[in-house]
Amino acid sequence: MADSARLGLVTxxxxxxxxxxxxxxxxxxxxxxxxxxxxxxxAVLTLLSALNDxxxxxxxxxxxxxxxGHAQIHAKGFEASQNLxxxxxxxxxxxxxxxxxxxxxxxxxxxxxxxxxxxxxxxAGIQIMATDxxxxxxVTSIHEHVTKGTWLRPGMSQDLLLGATVADTIGASLGxxxxxxxxxxxxxxxxxxxxxxxxxxTGAPQIDRTLALIPLNTAQVWLxxxxxITDIVVRADQHENTDLVVHLFAQQLSDQTYEIMPWQxxxxxxxxxxxxxxAYGLVIILVVVILVLVEILNTxxxxxxxxxxxxxxxxxxxxxxxxxxSMLLLEAVLLIFIGASLGYLAGSLLVYSLSGSxxxxxxxxxxxxxxxxxxxxxxxxxxxxxxRILGTTLVAAVLAGVYPAWKATxxxxxxxxxxx
Amino acid sequence: xxxxxxxxxxxxxxxxxxxxxxxxxxxxxxxxxGEFAVLAxxxxxxxxxxxxxxxxxESADSGSVEVxxxxxxxMTQDQRTRFRLHNIGFVFQAYNLxxxxxxxxxxxxxxxxxxxxxxxxxxxxxxxxxEVEIEHLGYRRPDQLSGGQQQRVAIARALASDPxxxxxxxxxxxxxxxxxxxxxxxxxDLNQRPGTTFLISSHDPDVKEAAxxxxxxxxxxIVDEWSTIPKTPTSIYSDCxxxxxxxxxxxxFKIKRLIRWRxxxxxxxxxxxxx
Ligand SMILES: Nc1ncnc2c1ncn2[C@@H]1O[C@H](COP(=O)(O)OP(=O)(O)OP(=O)(O)O)[C@@H](O)[C@H]1O
Ligand SMILES: [Mg+2]
Numbered sequence: 001m002a003d004s005a006r007l008g009l010v011t012x013x014x015x016x017x018x019x020x021x022x023x024x025x026x027x028x029x030x031x032x033x034x035x036x037x038x039x040x041x042x043a044v045l046t047l048l049s050a051l052n053d054x055x056x057x058x059x060x061x062x063x064x065x066x067x068x069g070h071a072q073i074h075a076k077g078f079e080a081s082q083n084l085x086x087x088x089x090x091x092x093x094x095x096x097x098x099x100x101x102x103x104x105x106x107x108x109x110x111x112x113x114x115x116x117x118x119x120x121x122x123x124a125g126i127q128i129m130a131t132d133x134x135x136x137x138x139v140t141s142i143h144e145h146v147t148k149g150t151w152l153r154p155g156m157s158q159d160l161l162l163g164a165t166v167a168d169t170i171g172a173s174l175g176x177x178x179x180x181x182x183x184x185x186x187x188x189x190x191x192x193x194x195x196x197x198x199x200x201x202t203g204a205p206q207i208d209r210t211l212a213l214i215p216l217n218t219a220q221v222w223l224x225x226x227x228x229i230t231d232i233v234v235r236a237d238q239h240e241n242t243d244l245v246v247h248l249f250a251q252q253l254s255d256q257t258y259e260i261m262p263w264q265x266x267x268x269x270x271x272x273x274x275x276x277x278x279a280y281g282l283v284i285i286l287v288v289v290i291l292v293l294v295e296i297l298n299t300x301x302x303x304x305x306x307x308x309x310x311x312x313x314x315x316x317x318x319x320x321x322x323x324x325x326s327m328l329l330l331e332a333v334l335l336i337f338i339g340a341s342l343g344y345l346a347g348s349l350l351v352y353s354l355s356g357s358x359x360x361x362x363x364x365x366x367x368x369x370x371x372x373x374x375x376x377x378x379x380x381x382x383x384x385x386x387x388r389i390l391g392t393t394l395v396a397a398v399l400a401g402v403y404p405a406w407k408a409t410x411x412x413x414x415x416x417x418x419x420x
Numbered sequence: 421x422x423x424x425x426x427x428x429x430x431x432x433x434x435x436x437x438x439x440x441x442x443x444x445x446x447x448x449x450x451x452x453x454g455e456f457a458v459l460a461x462x463x464x465x466x467x468x469x470x471x472x473x474x475x476x477x478e479s480a481d482s483g484s485v486e487v488x489x490x491x492x493x494x495m496t497q498d499q500r501t502r503f504r505l506h507n508i509g510f511v512f513q514a515y516n517l518x519x520x521x522x523x524x525x526x527x528x529x530x531x532x533x534x535x536x537x538x539x540x541x542x543x544x545x546x547x548x549x550x551e552v553e554i555e556h557l558g559y560r561r562p563d564q565l566s567g568g569q570q571q572r573v574a575i576a577r578a579l580a581s582d583p584x585x586x587x588x589x590x591x592x593x594x595x596x597x598x599x600x601x602x603x604x605x606x607x608x609d610l611n612q613r614p615g616t617t618f619l620i621s622s623h624d625p626d627v628k629e630a631a632x633x634x635x636x637x638x639x640x641x642i643v644d645e646w647s648t649i650p651k652t653p654t655s656i657y658s659d660c661x662x663x664x665x666x667x668x669x670x671x672x673f674k675i676k677r678l679i680r681w682r683x684x685x686x687x688x689x690x691x692x693x694x695x
Contacts, residue, residue: 018520313516316477318505318533318581320498414478417512417589418468 016330034299038292038339039346045288045389046347047379051359052281054380056274060239063270065141066202068263069108069233070242073249076259078230079266084113084185087228088258094232097252103241106138110231111219115182117162117212119196122170126162127210128182130219139235142200142213149174149198157218160194163211164201172196180212184223192222281385285392292339293396300332300404304411311408312416321409328408332401333394340393344386351379424584424617425451425474430483432469432640433660438673440660443469444480445640451619453584456611458628459621461637467621468589470637474619475508475587476500481664488584505533509578509616511588515570517562523573524549524558530581548576552606568599572606579610586610588620592627604630 064070073094078086088094091109098107111130116123133152137143143151152159160178172178174196181191194214202208220226236245242262249260264271304311315324358378430447433440443466451457459467472478474485476492477500485492492503504510517526524545531541549555552572562570571591578586588607592600604626611618620627628634636643665673 021520309514309516310519313512314518315501316475316504316510316516317530317577318501320501322498323533414469414472417472417477417516 013330016327016334030302031299034295035335035339035342037295038336039343041288041292042340042343042389042393043346043350045285046344046381046385047350047354048284049281049385049389050347050351050379050381051377052277052284053382053385054358054378056277057239057380058378059270059277060274062203063267064235064239064263066145066204067140067142067207068266069139070236070239071234071246071249071260071262072266073232073234073253074230074259074261076255076257079259079261082112082114084111084183084223084225084230087111087185087225087230088232089226089228091227091229091232094249094253094258097249098234101245101248103236103245103248105235105237106135107232107234108132108135108139109216109229110136110233111216111223111225111228112230113182113223115180115212117166117170117172117178117180119170119172119176119178122172124166124169125210126166126180126212128180128212128214128219130214130216132216139233142202145200145202146198147201149196151198152213152215153197156197157215158192158194159197159215161198161200161211161213162196163208164199165205165209166212167196167199174199180214182223185225185228190222192218285388289392289396292336292393293400296332296336296397296400297403299335300328300400301407304328304404304408308411308416309419311411312413312419315411315413316417325405325409328405329398329401332404333397336393336397336400340390340397344390348381351381354379421452421454423450423452424488425449425619426484426486427470427474428484428486430470430473430485431481431659432466432473432478433481433664435660435665435669438665438669438676440665442659443640444473445659447483447640447642449635449642451585451617453617454611454615456608456618456630456632457620457635458631458633459619459635459637460623460628461621463623465637466640467637469640471587471589471619471621475510476503481660505530505581507583507585509581509583509586511571511574511578511586511591513590513593515562515567515574515594517570517573517577519562522559522561523554523565523569523576526562526573527577527580530577534581544580545576548580549573551579551610552576566599567594568596568603571595571603575603575606575610579614579616583616585617585619588618590622590624591620592622592624597626600624601626 073088075086075088095107095109098104108131111128113128115126115128117126118124131152133154136152146161147164149161152161160180162172162178167173170178176196178194178196179191180194181189183189198213200208200211200213202211216229220228234245234249236242246260246262249258253260264274311324315321355378358376360376427447427449430444430449431442432444433442435441447470449470459470461467469478473480474487474492476487476495480493483493487503487507490503492500495503517523518529521529524542527545527548528538528541531544532538536544546555546558549558552575554569554572554576557565557569562573565573571594575586575591578588586607591607592603595603607618607620608630610616620631622628636645662670662673
């Protein structure tokens with residue numbers, strides 16, 4: 001007997017669609033407002049989400065390309081100790097692997113150590129980074145951030161570039177003799193004379209405040225390091241391949257000797273910042289979705305109240321509670337589906353119209369002078385965010401539909417049938 | 421003739437908040453197959469309540485209702501729904517058609533609920549539209565039909581599920597006299613030809629006249645003559661025991677009593693010290 005009480009899907013759909021149409025027609029103002037709220041909400045959500053994503057991916061790109069690369073290989077323990085004792089003595093072992101992976105776009109070797117820079121009376125603590133003038137350009141765009149003077153010139157062993165803030169602090173200007181002081185792996189302090197050839201302004205305060213860039217060969221001789229280096233910096237062909245590259249190296253290199261770190265691990269601040277932004281994006285989604293959900297819930301409950309009698313009749317003539325539940329759920333889901341699709345369409349059009357010029361925030365540039373941000377934000381509609389938005393809305397639709405639908409199965413039949 | 425509806429000592433109370441309202445008081449009824457029985461009685465005498473209980477739409481407080489030998493008071497909600505679908509056709513005073521369906525779809529809907537294919541259902545719907553003489557109006561929606569036409573659709577819908585009983589609650593109350601008479605003839609005809617049993621509640625003298633049997637209801641009891649005083653006077657307290665109060669109301673009731681009790685038993689400390 002149970003199987004005889006089946007209702008074809010077509011009948012369900014027909015009932016749901018017609019009820020929906022009827023509610024749209026009959027309660028023009030209310031349902032229209034609900035639909036508009038939803039379209040507006042989802043459109044704004046789409047735009048905000050695209051802005052957030054665009055902003056995040058710019059930030060990520062800036063971060064990776066201005067200094068860090070996608071991944072770095074160090075001697076084991078170097079990231080924690082920052083001590084030259086933990087250095088890669090045989091970089092050849094790593095660099096010979098580079099050719100075999102098409103996912104690797106470029107790589108460079110660096111020595112990183114802390115030191116002191118002084119000129120005339122001023123001095124400041126610095127982070128010395130020694131790199132190959134040409135190789136570095138394969139990996140990062142730091143050479144594009146030279147705002148005064150030049151990039152490291154090939155063959156010029158005493159060239160020095162300073163972060164803009166460091167140069168300011170110690171009062172050095174182009175052409176000045178700058179004395180750098182650092183510690184050799186063995187522990188002995190040594191100093192060397194360099195000539196300031198360029199000023200770097202990356203927009204990232206911790207770089208501009210500390211960076212001193214010198215040629216790799218010079219550093220190797222000066223610090224008596226032979227062929228040793230501290231970092232091998234790798235650039236992948238796209239952000240998404242970072243983990244793959246890390247994985248490839250991890251397979252080939254002994255984890256007793258090396259540590260291989262993706263960019264996220266190299267700057268915990270940036271990672272936290274990105275995670276925060278992700279969470280912030282999620283909060284936006286949640287807020288909008290909750291608003292939409294309440295709106296739908298409200299509409300469905302009012303319409304339920306108005307249809308108490310009709311639902312009573314449907315139940316009286318033999319529609320089971322499950323069937324009534326499904327009908328109303330379907331109706332809510334359809335309503336949200338229409339609203340969400342139109343909203344997403346409107347949002348995409350907004351994003352599209354803004355994606356050419358971007359949103360120029362340079363008027364507030366000061367606030368954007370830190371953390372690898374560009375003053376112009378280009379919204380970026382990713383499939384990820386589309387899935388997130390539409391997925392969340394769908395879940396919301398079901399949530400907003402379940403309660404009224406459940407409520408409909410609890411309506412009192414005897415009361416429904418006494419309504420005139 | 422076999423009896424198809426049998427009630428025994430049926431009691432029913434409604435609760436408005438914590439106040440009971442007795443609606444049925446010991447109903448013993450026996451309806452035989454093929455009867456055209458009419459329930460008469462003043463407004464509020466319990467006609468709708470009795471029909472709803474027999475139609476498995478409502479539950480009773482005590483007693484039993486057997487329809488085709490099945491005690492419907494012991495069924496679960498879903499069992500009742502299925503029971504209604506296969507055994508009982510309803511006709512209501514206010515027609516109560518599904519507004520988004522046209523006449524034909526309204527009738528076909530119950531057949532589809534019974535698991536028949538769409539084509540077969542529409543076929544049956546056409547047949548019944550012919551039977552109630554409005555086959556040319558099948559494409560119209562309820563709001564495009566007159567009251568009498570809507571009630572014909574409602575009767576067709578009630579019959580389309582091939583039920584053994586039709587329960588009709590004041591089917592002519594919203595119709596003018598002539599339309600009402602036509603409808604009564606239609607129902608009598610359907611009662612005689614396919615032999616469907618009818619149980620109708622009504623104030624309408626025409627309906628009462630058409631009855632093969634008149635059941636008189638007063639204050640929730642069946643009486644022989646309108647003049648006779650009900651055998652047992654109804655009493656709220658014996659008819660509506662507190663145990664039958666619905667759960668929500670009972671909680672409310674208990675909380676209220678608790679508050680009252682605390683007020684009496686526990687005067688505040690200040691008062692106690694003073695006294
Ligand atoms: N849901 C309810 N809650 C409380 N009391 C109710 C409820 N439904 C009916 N009643 C009461 O039960 C009694 C019987 O009602 P019922 O509807 O069965 O009367 P009726 O004979 O059908 O009247 P009418 O001829 O006006 O339709 C009435 O006193 C009514 O007030
Ligand atoms: Mg009534």
